Amino acid sequence: MVMHAWRALMGIMGREGLRFIHQRERFISALVRPLLWLFIFAAGFRSTLGVAIIPPYETYVLYEVYITPGLLGMVQLFNGMQSSLSMVYDREMGSMKTLLVSPLPRSFLLTSKLLAGAMISVIQATVFLLIAAAYGIEIPAIGFLTVLPALILSGLMLGALGLMLSSFIKQLENFAGVMNFVIFPMFFLSSALYPLWRIQESNPTLAFLASYNPFTAAVELIRFALYGHFNLNAALITFFSLLFFLGMAIWGYNPSQGMMNRRA
């Protein structure tokens, strides 16, 4: 059984890897989006948004530097939603069925799918980080190493969010709404583009919501890890969000519940 599960996991990750290699356009568009924010948006806003000295920064930082962790999170958020979209598509087209009729526990199959998606998400984020570093965003050498576990955890959490959404979305047509109601609120209501204290100044309610947004936790986890620090609070929120989303996804894909009972 253990060997069977291991081979299946390798098979699922291998397939995801091959699909990633074949879908170069998807990879490029996943990189172009945050790079536009970094090269254009951040440059434009550099002078209007000053960022005070807040941890983990030890000095004033340029806006580009501030939003880099947020953009890493954005890469992973989009990747999670993209794989969710492809799962809804796969389900309509049937290839999700071939996975689910395999003789392994469904929770294991879904977790494997999540790991495979997170692997791609970490690769994409790492490539973005290297480009950002080449562009001139200064990151301590140790940061490239310490950010990896953070990217893995945040990639898993955002992938699990996508997995959960895919289990509750009936059809592809409903997906555009979910993108609007999930991606944009999560991204804008977080510390990705502006520090929480800035939101606090203008609207305490929004700041309160943003502080409990799992995406804020993911971004802060990445931000601290990039400078060799560990943000325990952010790590815990990210981890428990991961457990919650994955649990809901497994529940949603249960043969007695959720999406499979709905007629396609």
Add this chain to the structure above:
Amino acid sequence: MSHNAILTLDNMSYAYGAKKALDRVSCKVEEGHCAILLGPNGAGKSTLFSLITHLYNAPSGTIHIGGHDVRRQPLKALGLLGVVFQQSTLDLDLTVRQNLLYHAALHGIKHREAEHRIKEELTRFGMLERAHEKARQLNGGHRRRVEIARALLHHPKLLLLDEPTVGLDVPSRKALVDHIHALCRDRQLAVLWATHLIDEIAPQDDLIVLHQGQVKASGEVSEVLEQTGQETIEAAFTQLTGRKERTLW
């Protein structure tokens, strides 16, 4: 001829909300038998397949595959099952070989053994030389062959086919129908084949006529003809369902 039931359905019912899709369905498929699940569109065939493959759980009734209850021992039951869904489920961007290796991995087959079986199955289906082509490059008939080869890789005892000939041209359909019958005979495979095309039925097949979620008749072709007092399957089907089905290739 063996009479070992591989698939047994007992009193299965299923509803989508208030709409009954299956109503107390009981039937079985024996080793080495090809059972044709015949029914018009909307008869409940796809629902039945989703229950057998454990994509849904039915609130009442039981399904056993090789003696294992699908609900209580899903992993053992699913391990004995090969499925070809109505819509193609090949990954079009991957090669034939990569698609098959993925399936083998899901079934826990060692890489070397998987390569061996892939070669064996593709040879049987005359597709070995296409192993390194992307699935996208294959025509509909060839994709179907790859899907059946894939469903057989883990040596299942029961093969489920959900309208596998839909969209195929006449020669491809005929080749596929002949091939499935040969598999039943040579490998002692139990096959449950959903279709609404009467001309796919061979005289030695078993027949399960499903209409509006109920089994209207089941047994060998000759028995169903006897039960209905008709001379052709088409006439028997029309009598049982009040519909005419397509019989032309």
